[in-house]
Amino acid sequence: MTFQDRIRRVSLTSHVVYTDDMTVHRVAGINSVKDEIYVQAADGMVFRDVDVFTLEEAANMERGMLKLYKEFGIKY
Numbered sequence: 399m400t401f402q403d404r405i406r407r408v409s410l411t412s413h414v415v416y417t418d419d420m421t422v423h424r425v426a427g428i429n430s431v432k433d434e435i436y437v438q439a440a441d442g443m444v445f446r447d448v449d450v451f452t453l454e455e456a457a458n459m460e461r462g463m464l465k466l467y468k469e470f471g472i473k474y
Contacts, residue, residue, distance in 0.1 A: 401433060404447050408437050414450035416443075422453075 399407070405428065408414065413424050414437055423439035428447075430436070435447040451459065467474045 401430075401435075404435050405430065407452060408435065408447050408450070411452040411454065413453050414439070414445065415453065415456040416445055416450055418449065420456075423450075 408425065409428055411425060413422050415422050423437075423441060423443055423445070425437055426440040427438040428435065429438060437445045437447055437450060439445065464474070466472075
């Protein structure tokens with residue numbers, strides 16, 4: 399993914415999901431320093447873009463996991 403694609407990815411979403419604890423944060427701004435992109439959340443938290451999912455990505459991941467669970471008969 400190019401640098402511009404990474405910026406576009408987080409600039410087109412209203413909220414991000416932090417991958418470490420799956421908490422949802424409203425996007426307040428986006429900043430870049432050299433080749434790093436940082437997402438400023440409304441609650442004051444700051445995340446690297448590679449450490450968050452967009453809401454769409456998180457929803458797609460959840461749907462994919464539920465599909466796998468169903469395919470393999472795993473209870474969730």
